Amino acid sequence: MSTTPPKPPGYQLPEEHYLNATYGIRSWLLTTDHKRIALLYLASVTFFFFIGGIFATMIRIHLLTPAGYLVTPETYNKLFTMHGVAMIFFFLIPSIPAVLGNFLIPLMIGAKDVAFPKLNLLSWYIYITGGCFVLYSFATGGLDTGWTFYTPLSSVYSNSAVTPAVIGIFINGFSSILTGLNFVVTIHTMRAPGMTWFRLPLFVWAQYSTSIIFILGTPVIAITLLLAGLERMFHLGFFNPALGGDPILFQHLFWFYSHPAVYIMILPAMGVISEIIPTFARKPIFGYTFIAASSIAIAVIGFFVWAHHMFLTGESTYAALAFSLLSYLVAIPSAVKVFNWTSTLYKGSISYDTPMLYALGFIGLFLIGGLTGLFLACLGLDIHIHDTYFVVAHFHYIMVGGAVMGYVGGLHFWWPKITGKLYPEFLARLAAVILFVGFNLTFFPQFILGYLGMPRRYHNYPPEFQVLNVMSTAGASILALGYLLPMIYLTWSMRYGKVAGRNPWPATGLEWTTASPPLTENFDVTPVVDWEPYDYKNRPDLGLQTPTAPTLAPAHGDD
Amino acid sequence: MHRTGELSGQFQTLEQQKESATLGMWLFLSTEILFFGGLFLTYTINRHTYADVFSYSSRTIKLSWGAINTVVLIGSSLTMAMSVWSAEVGKKKLVTFFLIATLVLGGVFLGIKGIEYHDKFVEHHVPGLGFDMYYCTKNPGACNLRPEDLQKERVELDELTKKMGGETAVNANSQLFFSLYFGMTGLHALHMIIGAGLLLWLIKQSMAGRFTTQYNTPVENVGLYWHFVDIVWIYLFPLLYLIDRH
Ligand code: HEM
Numbered sequence: 001m002s003t004t005p006p007k008p009p010g011y012q013l014p015e016e017h018y019l020n021a022t023y024g025i026r027s028w029l030l031t032t033d034h035k036r037i038a039l040l041y042l043a044s045v046t047f048f049f050f051i052g053g054i055f056a057t058m059i060r061i062h063l064l065t066p067a068g069y070l071v072t073p074e075t076y077n078k079l080f081t082m083h084g085v086a087m088i089f090f091f092l093i094p095s096i097p098a099v100l101g102n103f104l105i106p107l108m109i110g111a112k113d114v115a116f117p118k119l120n121l122l123s124w125y126i127y128i129t130g131g132c133f134v135l136y137s138f139a140t141g142g143l144d145t146g147w148t149f150y151t152p153l154s155s156v157y158s159n160s161a162v163t164p165a166v167i168g169i170f171i172n173g174f175s176s177i178l179t180g181l182n183f184v185v186t187i188h189t190m191r192a193p194g195m196t197w198f199r200l201p202l203f204v205w206a207q208y209s210t211s212i213i214f215i216l217g218t219p220v221i222a223i224t225l226l227l228a229g230l231e232r233m234f235h236l237g238f239f240n241p242a243l244g245g246d247p248i249l250f251q252h253l254f255w256f257y258s259h260p261a262v263y264i265m266i267l268p269a270m271g272v273i274s275e276i277i278p279t280f281a282r283k284p285i286f287g288y289t290f291i292a293a294s295s296i297a298i299a300v301i302g303f304f305v306w307a308h309h310m311f312l313t314g315e316s317t318y319a320a321l322a323f324s325l326l327s328y329l330v331a332i333p334s335a336v337k338v339f340n341w342t343s344t345l346y347k348g349s350i351s352y353d354t355p356m357l358y359a360l361g362f363i364g365l366f367l368i369g370g371l372t373g374l375f376l377a378c379l380g381l382d383i384h385i386h387d388t389y390f391v392v393a394h395f396h397y398i399m400v401g402g403a404v405m406g407y408v409g410g411l412h413f414w415w416p417k418i419t420g421k422l423y424p425e426f427l428a429r430l431a432a433v434i435l436f437v438g439f440n441l442t443f444f445p446q447f448i449l450g451y452l453g454m455p456r457r458y459h460n461y462p463p464e465f466q467v468l469n470v471m472s473t474a475g476a477s478i479l480a481l482g483y484l485l486p487m488i489y490l491t492w493s494m495r496y497g498k499v500a501g502r503n504p505w506p507a508t509g510l511e512w513t514t515a516s517p518p519l520t521e522n523f524d525v526t527p528v529v530d531w532e533p534y535d536y537k538n539r540p541d542l543g544l545q546t547p548t549a550p551t552l553a554p555a556h557g558d559d
Numbered sequence: 560m561h562r563t564g565e566l567s568g569q570f571q572t573l574e575q576q577k578e579s580a581t582l583g584m585w586l587f588l589s590t591e592i593l594f595f596g597g598l599f600l601t602y603t604i605n606r607h608t609y610a611d612v613f614s615y616s617s618r619t620i621k622l623s624w625g626a627i628n629t630v631v632l633i634g635s636s637l638t639m640a641m642s643v644w645s646a647e648v649g650k651k652k653l654v655t656f657f658l659i660a661t662l663v664l665g666g667v668f669l670g671i672k673g674i675e676y677h678d679k680f681v682e683h684h685v686p687g688l689g690f691d692m693y694y695c696t697k698n699p700g701a702c703n704l705r706p707e708d709l710q711k712e713r714v715e716l717d718e719l720t721k722k723m724g725g726e727t728a729v730n731a732n733s734q735l736f737f738s739l740y741f742g743m744t745g746l747h748a749l750h751m752i753i754g755a756g757l758l759l760w761l762i763k764q765s766m767a768g769r770f771t772t773q774y775n776t777p778v779e780n781v782g783l784y785w786h787f788v789d790i791v792w793i794y795l796f797p798l799l800y801l802i803d804r805h
């Protein structure tokens with residue numbers, strides 16, 4: 001292999017683009033270019049993914065034996081708490097919005113940047129500041145309250161470093177809020193001529209819905225954690241029954257954000273899938289308006305189901321019934337999406353490129369995750385499986401099988417745009433398969449464990465559960481390999497990958513009409529949109545002769 | 560951004576820039592509503608559960624200062640509105656004048672709030688700092704109360720203690736009230752301080768003559784923010800001061 005990147009005939013990197021426009025660490029740390037900010041986020045969320053991943057590995061090693069293999073019970077509590085906090089607040093919530101959303105929204109709508117570029121950079125600094133507080137908490141005593149911070153454990157009894165963690169998450173919330181605000185304004189006011197609302201890529205609709213949740217949900221968790229923190233620091237009693245406060249109120253406030261937050265994590269991934277599927281099926285997406293509207297519906301209904309996390313707190317039966325029913329309702333728009341994606345595949349001319357493998361994997365895993373959510377929303381059944389490994393498996397199917405798969409698939413899909421280079425296709429497909437296998441081996445046994453009654457958040461378990469736990473740990477090591485591979489070959493491809501060209505797949509979005517990597521201003525001239533979204537029929541510029549018979553196979557890094 | 564009213568690079572037109580800024584401010588205010596919303600909910604639930612103690616605790620706050628502050632703040636909303644109007648019609652001197660007036664009124668509000676906080680500190684009504692609802696009645700002369708008020712307080716407090724079944728309950732629950740009082744008014748005061756900072760920045764710009772009939776979005780947006788903070792107070796005042804006055 002030669003050390004200089006090979007250049008295929010026909011494709012050249014643009015002479016000047018956003019990556020080489022300016023040099024030096026200052027030009028990155030003070031940048032207001034949404035594409036560079038996206039890369040700052042890419043580096044930082046990957047860092048937190050690593051931290052969370054290390055904790056996860058330790059948890060799985062510990063659970064190899066019934067008595068617990070690795071750490072003390074106290075440390076075990078800290079492991080799962082810090083795993084959850086790092087993964088949820090500092091990896092998954094910002095991942096797709098702050099990395100892919102930042103990079104793509106202006107490109108997809110034909111704008112030069114987001115509406116408030118300085119605010120965008122500020123959001124990253126806020127995120128980093130919050131992250132530092134949380135790392136400080138991890139390093140000085142750790143955190144053992146569970147990512148849910150239930151009071152009075154978090155406000156009175158815990159001896160771990162709760163205060164800095166709460167402050168960190170509080171601060172980080174403003175990063176989400178400002179990013180959401182920036183996106184909503186950008187989507188409203190910065191669209192290029194001809195880019196009407198119903199010509200927006202579905203990824204943008206998904207980001208729009210997510211941003212609404214950012215704006216309306218995040219302040220509630222911010223104030224809630226602030227109150228819990230004040231309670232801890234000044235011995236106040238908002239949520240402390242000994243002082244007349246109400247711990248259940250904390251749970252209501254917490255889930256008022258944290259249920260919608262699960263849609264913050266999944267909606268953007270659904271947006272990614274809606275871009276990938278039509279591209280590799282070479283067909284317009286089926287039911288565009290339904291998919292767009294279902295994103296909004298999920299964002300709205302998602303605000304009214306929070307108490308399904310609290311069926312066992314003694315809430316009134318009528319309230320529980322209402323929340324159960326509403327939880328069933330929220331599954332409808334999710335199902336609408338799944339049906340539309342599969343209908344898009346029907347009679348499509350499908351190619352199994354890496355992003356498509358992730359998208360197909362997403363559909364299957366999200367289906368399992370979503371359906372088991374309905375089990376949990378069923379009042380009688382939840383009494384049996386609440387706080388067991390069944391819940392753990394449910395949310396990992398959605399958050400890892402769904403959201404993270406969507407994120408990694410999206411990274412592959414837009415990698416040629418972000419870096420201008422192609423990744424090695426064979427390795428990438430291999431990694432996708434390894435991830436899929438490793439994931440199922442890790443988490444499917446947990447459904448069974450939970451159903452058999454293994455509770456979550458315990459450091460030990462009865463011996464009869466060992467076989468399934470060992471399977472799960474074995475799966476986790478495969479999963480870890482599956483994550484390391486892309487990290488390695490994607491980094492490698494930045495230097496040695498083949499030059500991608502503007503539109504390697506080819507796909508229909510506006511982002512593919514500009515150079516790869518794009519210029520700092522994104523487009524030479526403001527684009528004018530006169531085509532419908534995902535319209536493969538009327539786009540001779542893509543080089544596909546007929547919608548069903550592609551003459552141009554997708555470009556690969558190793559063919 | 561460089562000179563007066565100049566367009567930032569990411570926008571095509573001034574209208575687009577203005578529309579973006581205004582929409583951004585409204586979205587920010589909707590975030591704020593939910594931010595305060597958590598506190599209002601906590602308040603409502605506890606007020607419902609501990610109605611008697613909340614009524615009593617509320618009566619120990621001096622009404623006059625709160626009433627004066629309400630008037631001051633409504634006045635400042637008026638001056639703020641006047642400065643927005645002046646900017647729209649291009650009266651540059653008036654813009655600066657009304658902005659300064661708003662800042663002064665805001666300062667008066669914060670000053671009075673400071674006096675109120677100090678009173679509460681003297682009366683040992685600050686949660687976490689030797690909180691004791693019985694401090695004034697047990698140490699006559701320690702608090703700045705008229706004898707007849709002190710007598711009234713003693714009678715009411717005795718009655719409440721009997722009803723609640725002991726001093727511990729009264730102290731725990733009224734500490735909840737005062738935690739909320741300080742939490743809510745404190746967060747509100749923090750918003751006032753941020754608002755004052757924004758006003759200072761506007762005044763500087765305004766003195767440099769930056770605001771014209773074409774370009775006055777910052778004045779308008781800070782105005783929106785200021786009115787929002789006022790409205791929060793309009794809710795706080797009855798909830799905290801007027802629960803049960805006769
Ligand atoms: C299809 C609609 C869904 C339904 C009906 C549903 C239902 C539920 C229910 C009832 C619970 C509580 C289980 C218990 O504690 O006993 C739960 C837990 C959870 N769900 Fe879902 N869910 C859905 C989708 C999602 C999505 C999209 C995500 C994430 C992206 C998600 C993430 C979670 C998490 C993280 C928990 C556990 C929280 C904890 O206790 O730590 N769910 N789900």
Ligand SMILES: [Cu+2]
Nearest residue numbers: 259306308309
């Ligand atoms: Cu939920």
